[in-house]
Amino acid sequence: MMFYMPTKVIYEPDCVISHGRDIAALGTHALIVTGHNSSQKNGSLADVTKVLDMNGVKYTVFNETEENPSVETIMKARDIGLTKGADFVIGIGGGSALDASKAVSVMMKNPESSWELMYDNSAVPEHLPLAAVPTTCGTGSEVTGVAVLTRHDLKTKLSMVHKVFPDIALCDGKYLLTAPKQLIANTAVDALSHMIESYINVSASPFSRMCAESGMKLWKSCKDFLTGDAPLDIDTANDLLTASTFGGMAIAQTGTSLPHALSYTLTYEGGIPHGAAVGAFQSGYIRNAAPSDREQVLSLTGFADTDELGQFIADISPVNVSAELLEQAAEKLLCNPKKLAVCPYRADADIIRDITGGVICSG
Structure with missing residues (x-):
């Protein structure tokens, strides 16, 4: 390690x-x-x-x-x-x-x-x-x-x-207190994605998972703010920022995984904000993980299952993306063996399309 x-x-x-x-x-x-x-x-x-x-x-x-x-x-x-x-x-x-x-x-x-x-x-x-x-x-x-x-x-x-x-x-x-609520939501989803993709990663270690787990616990404590109408207070702002830093420390050790690679096409070709784009693939990414990893992530983030997590992300950080663009993202990822290799489970074409097929679109 x-x-x-x-x-x-x-x-x-x-x-x-x-x-x-x-x-x-x-x-x-x-x-x-x-x-x-x-x-x-x-x-x-x-x-x-x-x-x-x-x-x-x-x-x-x-x-x-x-x-x-x-x-x-x-x-x-x-x-x-x-x-x-x-x-x-x-x-x-x-x-x-x-x-x-x-x-x-x-x-x-x-x-x-x-x-x-x-x-x-x-x-x-x-x-x-x-x-x-x-x-x-x-x-x-x-x-x-x-x-x-x-x-x-x-x-x-x-x-x-x-x-x-x-x-x-x-x-x-x-410095977060004046930011628009949607910006806070999108970036908070990005931070969560870092923690998930670092935790479910071939390079994960007790050290990197220590950071991801600490960050997910803090992130969980902010869920009511993310779904509610209350203004951002300084305690929640500090918790969100600290969670983000823990996520950064985690991916500094492991790098990101499949959802980030898929998101780049949505952002470049579809103009979708990065946090929303990467969050759209988290549910499918976790769903295909080892049961022990999936259950730990869901427990730390406070979700009953991957469907609930996916719907939560879709509600606070929505995307509207065509099937054609999702297929384009999948094709690009399948041509990227380096990124596929960081996934701890077999990421073949069927798995990638299962992840992209689970995206919840708004509108």
């Missing part, structure tokens, strides 16, 4: 402010990689720039990170960071911004390289120091080495081959 988690994780109220010196210690000029406006609305960008000002650190804000960031966006951010003389990177936002910040940190450290470096298995590139400030409760990207990017040339999403763990992750649930 092996457990590798090099990121320093800080969980406390106002941790960005109280640990500003830890951020400032990373360099003299930060390139802040974030989305278009959410970090401004939730106060995370203001907190980060405040501590940088307090510590005499220059910064440049790149706020053009789109959902499912593309390779082209990474290179644009890289060029701006180099022009401004940035020597470290801060990612603020959900998985898109955090994943983008990882890729940018690699490309800025290797200014003479083309974008192909991100997918060059023969290279071992260094990267700039990196801080992560998560503002959603889905990807756990603040504690993983993975950066999933959109490849328009391949018409899909594909992980950068190099692992980049943030040096420090500053986690504060208050």
Whole structure:
């Protein structure tokens, strides 16, 4: 067994402010990689720039990170960071911004390289120091080495081959409080998917399952909020964010499995949000697992059976997808032996189509 988690994780109220010196210690000029406006609305960008000002650190804000960031966006951010003389990177936002910040940190450290470096298995590139400030409760990207990017040339999403763990992750649930309820639901489903796919995985170990189990217990405690109309309170926000981080720690050890591979087609071709797309396949993925694994996951998440779990996900994070697109997703997965190999049970064509055939569509 092996457990590798090099990121320093800080969980406390106002941790960005109280640990500003830890951020400032990373360099003299930060390139802040974030989305278009959410970090401004939730106060995370203001907190980060405040501590940088307090510590005499220059910064440049790149706020053009789109959902499912593309390779082209990474290179644009890289060029701006180099022009401004940035020597470290801060990612603020959900998985898109955090994943983008990882890729940018690699490309800025290797200014003479083309974008192909991100997918060059023969290279071992260094990267700039990196801080992560998560503002959603889905990807756990603040504690993983993975950066999933959109490849328009391949018409899909594909992980950068190099692992980049943030040096420090500053986690504060208050940044979730202004997020739309649907965004919270979609990202919470993504976090649950990470825990399930890590638990039911050929690389699962007692260490990775420790993280997944702890995260699923916390996630279960938030189910009433996800199905109700009550506003998000700080305790629930912290629990959702912590569950997401546990999910990130779990997949940092094992990687994801079949549902994530299937979801990329739905997101790229159908425009379905990642959390909703990956959640649509969880019921079928669990249903085909070993009985002991299936029963443990259902027990930890508080569902009587896989049908109840599937309906819960469909209710809070709905999808509307054609049979043709589901078949396209299945065909792509069946041509991906590397992803098929991480599934702990025999994932043949019949099994894959059983998983895709169980998707509950809205409307």
